[in-house]
Amino acid sequence: MTNRYYMPTKVFMGDECILENSEVFKALGKKALIVTGAQSAKRNGSEKDVKNALDSVGIQYQVFDKVMSNPTISCVYEGASAARENGADFIIAIGGGSPLDAAKAIALLAAQTIEEGNLFSGNYQDKVLPMAFVPTTAGTGSEVTQYSILTNDKAQTKTSIASDLIFPTIAFLDARYTEYLGVATTINTAIDALSHVVEGMLSVKASLISDALAAAGIQRIMACVPILLQAVRSGRERVFDLQHRQELLQASFMAGIVIAQTGTTAVHAMGYSLTYFQGIDHGRANGLLLGEYLKLVEKVRPDLAAKILNAMNFSQAEQFLELMNKLLGPKEDISRNDLEQYSKMAVQTKNIANCVVKPSEDDIRTMFIQAFRQ
Amino acid sequence: MTNRYYMPTKVFMGDECILENSEVFKALGKKALIVTGAQSAKRNGSEKDVKNALDSVGIQYQVFDKVMSNPTISCVYEGASAARENGADFIIAIGGGSPLDAAKAIALLAAQTIEEGNLFSGNYQDKVLPMAFVPTTAGTGSEVTQYSILTNDKAQTKTSIASDLIFPTIAFLDARYTEYLGVATTINTAIDALSHVVEGMLSVKASLISDALAAAGIQRIMACVPILLQAVRSGRERVFDLQHRQELLQASFMAGIVIAQTGTTAVHAMGYSLTYFQGIDHGRANGLLLGEYLKLVEKVRPDLAAKILNAMNFSQAEQFLELMNKLLGPKEDISRNDLEQYSKMAVQTKNIANCVVKPSEDDIRTMFIQAFRQ
Known part of the structure; x- marks a missing residue:
C-alpha cells in the first residue's frame, strides 16, 4: 500500500512573526478578506497585527467577522459572497478552529461555484483563493490541514470538506495571541x-x-x-x-x-x-x-x-x-x-x-x- | 526571531508506489526528461518502473543519463539543453544525491536563462520545470530539500543553489531500489x-x-x-x-x-x-x-x-x-x-x-x- 506525506503550507513561527514577514502577503494578492469571529481577534491583538502588516505593504482589506462557533454552511456561503463582492484576491483567517475552518470553505467558494449538494463531494475545479492563517488557539491544527469541518444540519453532525486545494498557503504561529485564552x-x-x-x-x-x-x-x-x-x-x-x-x-x-x-x-x-x-x-x-x-x-x-x-x-x-x-x-x-x-x-x-x-x-x-x- | 517551516513536496511511500500512482505524472506535463546516472537506475529497476508508469499514462520521455558523481556545472547546463531540445515539460530524477541535485539545477536552467556567474546567486525568476524524484540511495534527502549542490571548480569546493523554487513537486520512496547498494x-x-x-x-x-x-x-x-x-x-x-x-x-x-x-x-x-x-x-x-x-x-x-x-x-x-x-x-x-x-x-x-x-x-x-x- 502506498502511504502519502504532504503538507505544503509555509509556516512562520515566533513572536511578531506577522509583522516581521509582512512582505509575504504581497505574493497572495492586492486585496484581502479577513475572516474571523466577532471578538477574540480584536482582544488578543492578532487582528491589529494583521492590519498593520497589510497597511505596511499597501494591501487593502475588508473584515468578515461573522463566523460563529461550529460554523454553518450558510455562514461560509455568506463569507464567500463577501469575498466576491469585495473583490478579494486572498483570504486571511484569524481565530480558533471555527474561523479557520470556515475560511477554507470561503476561499474555495469564492473561487468557484459549488452547489450546497456538492459541497462535501471533494469534486472541485482546481481553483481556490490563497490563504494566510493565524491560529489564536492551540488545538485545531487547521492552519496546516486540508480539512474544513462544518456544521451540517442535513446530516445532523459535523462534516468535512477534505481537499489538498484548501491547505493554507501560509500560516503564522505567534503564541502571544493565545495568552488571552481562559x-x-x-x-x-x-x-x-x-x-x-x-x-x-x-x-x-x-x-x-x-x-x-x-x-x-x-x-x-x-x-x-x-x-x-x-x-x-x-x-x-x-x-x-x-x-x-x-x-x-x-x-x-x-x-x-x-x-x-x-x-x-x-x-x-x-x-x-x-x-x-x-x-x-x-x-x-x-x-x-x-x-x-x-x-x-x-x-x-x-x-x-x-x-x-x-x-x-x-x-x-x-x-x-x-x-x-x-x-x-x-x-x-x-x-x-x-x-x-x-x-x-x-x-x-x-x-x-x-x-x-x-x-x-x-x-x-x-x-x-x-x-x-x- | 522568526523560524520557518516549509516542505511542500508531495511524497508517496511504499513498495510499487510509482506504478500505483502513475496518474500523478499527468499533472506535471506531457513530456518528461529522465535525469539519472549511467548505470544504477537501470540495475535497480527504478528506471524501468518509471518508464512503465509513464507508458501507462501516455507520457513521452527522453533519458539524460550523463550525471556523474559530484556533478559539475557544465553537466547541469548540458542537461538543461537536453530538456529544452526535447521540449520536456517536467523532469524526473532517479538516483542518489548526484542525479537528484543535478536534476534540480536542470529543472531551473531549462525554464529560464541563468548565466553561470549568477547560478548560485539565489536571484531567479519564478519559473522552474516541475520535478518528480526517485531516490535510490538512503542518505541524500535531496528529494525533499530546496538544495542543489554542485562541484564548483572556480571556488574549488561544492556550492549550493538554495531556492524554494527547486523543492521537487513529487517524490517516490520505494526502498526496493536501495536493495542493490553495496x-x-x-x-x-x-x-x-x-x-x-x-x-x-x-x-x-x-x-x-x-x-x-x-x-x-x-x-x-x-x-x-x-x-x-x-x-x-x-x-x-x-x-x-x-x-x-x-x-x-x-x-x-x-x-x-x-x-x-x-x-x-x-x-x-x-x-x-x-x-x-x-x-x-x-x-x-x-x-x-x-x-x-x-x-x-x-x-x-x-x-x-x-x-x-x-x-x-x-x-x-x-x-x-x-x-x-x-x-x-x-x-x-x-x-x-x-x-x-x-x-x-x-x-x-x-x-x-x-x-x-x-x-x-x-x-x-x-x-x-x-x-x-x-
Whole structure:
C-alpha cells in the first residue's frame, strides 16, 4: 500500500512573526478578506497585527467577522459572497478552529461555484483563493490541514470538506495571541491537539513520519500536564507563561501535520454528535471519549496502545483516563437513549473505517456509556 | 526571531508506489526528461518502473543519463539543453544525491536563462520545470530539500543553489531500489543522513519541529547500527533485508526535511574539501568529521550535545566517535598542509555562520587533524 506525506503550507513561527514577514502577503494578492469571529481577534491583538502588516505593504482589506462557533454552511456561503463582492484576491483567517475552518470553505467558494449538494463531494475545479492563517488557539491544527469541518444540519453532525486545494498557503504561529485564552478553552484545545496525535497513531494511514511527529506532539503536551492541572485547580489562566503557550501551539501545529496525513478516528466520529446535539466543546468531547477508546485499543492491540502510552510515560490506558477525568471535571448528564442514537450515527462514519481497531456499534455504545457514567 | 517551516513536496511511500500512482505524472506535463546516472537506475529497476508508469499514462520521455558523481556545472547546463531540445515539460530524477541535485539545477536552467556567474546567486525568476524524484540511495534527502549542490571548480569546493523554487513537486520512496547498494555505499549514505539530523540539531535555525524530526531520524538510524556493523564485519550487503532498507530510507527522508529547515553546519563545510580535493565520498567525509565536531559541541554546549547523545542512547561524544571509527574503517592519509588549506576555506563558509557552536579556524584545524590521526 502506498502511504502519502504532504503538507505544503509555509509556516512562520515566533513572536511578531506577522509583522516581521509582512512582505509575504504581497505574493497572495492586492486585496484581502479577513475572516474571523466577532471578538477574540480584536482582544488578543492578532487582528491589529494583521492590519498593520497589510497597511505596511499597501494591501487593502475588508473584515468578515461573522463566523460563529461550529460554523454553518450558510455562514461560509455568506463569507464567500463577501469575498466576491469585495473583490478579494486572498483570504486571511484569524481565530480558533471555527474561523479557520470556515475560511477554507470561503476561499474555495469564492473561487468557484459549488452547489450546497456538492459541497462535501471533494469534486472541485482546481481553483481556490490563497490563504494566510493565524491560529489564536492551540488545538485545531487547521492552519496546516486540508480539512474544513462544518456544521451540517442535513446530516445532523459535523462534516468535512477534505481537499489538498484548501491547505493554507501560509500560516503564522505567534503564541502571544493565545495568552488571552481562559482555563477551559486552554484545556479543551490542548486536549483536542492531544486527541489528534493519539488518533493519528491509531489510524490505518499512520506512517513512520506521522508517528514520529505524533510521539513528539504527545511528549510536548504531556510536559504541559502539570501546568494544565494547576490551571484546573486554581481556575486561573495566568499560571500559563508564554513558554507554555508556545509549547502548546507547537504541539497543536505538529498534531495538525499528523492528521493531515492520517485523518481522525472513532473519537472524532463520536465526538461530533456530542457537539452537534449537546453543544459540548469539540476538544472536550474528544477528551471525554479518548480514554475509553484507548482502553479498547489496549484490549485489542496492546502493542499499539503501548506505543502511545510509552510516549506519555504511562503503562496503562486507565492512567490516561484518570488524567482526562481530572482535566475535564464533572461530566454532562446525557440520556441512554441519546447515546444509543449517537452510536448508530458514529458507526456509519468514514472515521471508523480509518481506525486500526474498528469499534462495532456495541463497542461505541459501551464507550459512550462508560464515558458519561457519573 | 522568526523560524520557518516549509516542505511542500508531495511524497508517496511504499513498495510499487510509482506504478500505483502513475496518474500523478499527468499533472506535471506531457513530456518528461529522465535525469539519472549511467548505470544504477537501470540495475535497480527504478528506471524501468518509471518508464512503465509513464507508458501507462501516455507520457513521452527522453533519458539524460550523463550525471556523474559530484556533478559539475557544465553537466547541469548540458542537461538543461537536453530538456529544452526535447521540449520536456517536467523532469524526473532517479538516483542518489548526484542525479537528484543535478536534476534540480536542470529543472531551473531549462525554464529560464541563468548565466553561470549568477547560478548560485539565489536571484531567479519564478519559473522552474516541475520535478518528480526517485531516490535510490538512503542518505541524500535531496528529494525533499530546496538544495542543489554542485562541484564548483572556480571556488574549488561544492556550492549550493538554495531556492524554494527547486523543492521537487513529487517524490517516490520505494526502498526496493536501495536493495542493490553495496556495503560501503549503504554505510556512507546512512552516515550522510545521520549527519543531516545531527547537524540539524546543531543549527541556529533548529526549531521544535525540526528537532522532533531529527531525534526520530537519529533513533531510526541508530536502530540500524547493529546491522550496519554486521555488514562491515561480513562485507556482505545481503545482511540488510527490505525492512532495514525501508527504515534507512525513511530516516533519510526525515533528515532531508530537517535540513530543508535548518541547513547544514561545520561538518558539511569541512567535508566538501575532502570530497573536492581528495575524492572522499560525501557521506564518509561527514562521518569522518561528525564525531570531532560533536566533541567540540560537548565542550562548549554540553546541553546541546546531550540532546543528541540522548537520542543515540549515548552519554558521551567519545562513544559516538568510536562507533563512527568502527563503521568507517581505516582512514585516508592526508597531509597536514592540505588540512591547513581546507581549514582556511571551511572557516569562511556560510555553514559556519549557521552553527550554534561556531568553530574558529584553529578549532577546524584541530578537528581535521584529529579526524585523520592514524
